[in-house]
Amino acid sequence: MDDYAGRVLAGRYRLPLPPSDEYELTESRAFDTYSGQEVLVRQVPLPEVVEAEVLDADGLPDGFTARDGGARRPGRRTPAADGGPRRPADPVVRRAVEAAQAAAAVPDHPRLDQVFDVFAEGGSLWIVSELVAARPLAALLAEQSLTPYRAAEVASDVLLALRVLHTYGWVHRNITARTVL
Incomplete structure (x- = not known):
């Protein structure tokens, strides 16, 4: 993410010059120039094949549509020239x-951080989500153990959060003390 410091992603999300020390190198606070709020931007590095296989002729990721100002948001899948939906060949x-x-399709819920935007840029998948004012469970456990009541x-x-996700057919697959806020 250091290579992206100071840049504006998707014509909208301004990254800070030095990445914040409280986040990993793959995620950082950013400023959403459309809404005027701080958001969390996660970078998911993907193989080079993503650009060739996922981006359509307009340079948008498969399944995304352009919004005003060049920003991207998940939309209906765009059929390929052969009439079928395009999908990346690489299963990862x-x-x-x-x-x-x-994740972007799951409605807002108080127990889940909201995903605002998903786009591909520079060989990476970028996920823009709510910046939650909370500490990870791992940080709390490093200071002291939880009482049985608090653990419950x-x-x-x-x-409750998992029930909401499962209702929409989504499996989290990454519940850790670091991802629970």
């Missing part, structure tokens, strides 16, 4: 794109 790339699109509250919140 396909799963990453499909997972990001599915956290588990209940995680299960």
